[in-house]
Amino acid sequence: MANAKKKARGKAQGRVTPKGTVARQNRARARTEQPLPQVGRRPSRPGLLLAIGILWAAAGIFALLNLHAAWKLIPGIVFIGIGILYLRAAGTAYLRQTGRA
16 A cells, blocks of 8 residues: 555655755845844834833932932942943944944
């Protein structure tokens, strides 16, 4: 029964078109002429990241100035550190979107 199925298919097994055909070269050329699509998530806006970073840094300064005793150091340092990370992300996003990176 298996032999009957193989004979019914014919001899077209494996690669049908030979390597390096003209159609394959035209497809590759057409692919390079079109701009590449956006894959994955879109990047964040640099202005939003900048605003979030400034708010985190302001929260850290507020924590250092207004909290009492040992509690002023830990949240203040953490908040300022998070703000610096957001500011770095804003700079990176800006450079990527302007094409300078």
